[in-house]
Amino acid sequence: MALSHHVILTSRDEAKGRKATAELNGDKNLTYHPLDVGSDESVATVKGFVEREFGRLDILVNNAGINYDTWQTAVGADLEESHYTMEINLFGPWRMSQAFIPLMKKKGYGRIVNVSSGAGALNGMRGGAPAYSVSKAGLNALTIKLAAEVQEANILVNAVCPGWVRTDMGGSDADRSVEEGTKGIIWAATIEEGNGPNGRFFRDGKKIEW
Secondary structure, X not given: OOOOOOEEEEEXXXXXXXXXXXXXXXXXXXXXXXXXXXXXXXXXXXXXXXHHHOOOOOEEEEOOOOOOOOOOOOOOOOHHHHHHHHHHHHHHHHHHHHHHHHHHHHHOOEEEEEEOOHHHOOOOOOOOOHHHHHHHHHHHHHHHHHHHHHHHHOEEEEXXXXXXXXXXXOOOOOOEOHHHXXXXXXXXXXXXXXXXXXXXXXXXXEEOOO
16 A cells, blocks of 8 residues: 555455455545356456456455365365366466456556465475365466466566465464565565566565476
C-alpha cells in the first residue's frame, strides 16, 4: 500500500475476504472482489470487472494454494484429491495468467508473481506431500514457459518461495510472519523497468535453484 498501488483483494470465501477488506478499510486504495481460480466463469467475471473499473492490470500475484498433503505418498495418494490440488495450485494461476496477459500486453507492461514453494523444486526433491509438491513443480515450469513467451512485451514472470509462513496452511509453528513472507513477493511484483530477472525462482529476492 505504501507504494501507492491500487490493490484488488480477492478470495474464494467471500465472507473472509470482505472481513479482511473491512479490517483494512482505512486504505482507500483497496477493492474487494470474490474469485475462485478453479472456475473459468469466476475468472472471466473478475477479468470483466478489472477491465470495466480500471482498464488495466499491472501486477498479478498468483497466491492461491491449498493442500500441503504431508499425510500422503505418491504411491498411495488419493488422485481425486490430488487432481483438485492441481486445479487450484497450477491451473488456477494458468487461468489467471491467460486472462490478464492480453490486458498487460495492451499497456506494454506487466509483472506476474507465481507464489511457489521450495517443495516444488526438483533440486533435492524427495518423497512426501505429492500433490502439493507436483503442483508447485508444475507452477515453476509454467513460470518458465510464460516468461519465455511474454518477455518481448515488457512482462516479467517469476516464481517466489515465501518460506514457511504463519498462515492458515503454514500453521502457528511456522518460522516466518506474513510480513516477512510477503517481502520477496512485493520485490518481484515491483521490479523496475530495464533488464530485470524473468523466468526465475526466488526467495527473499535471491535466486534459488528449480
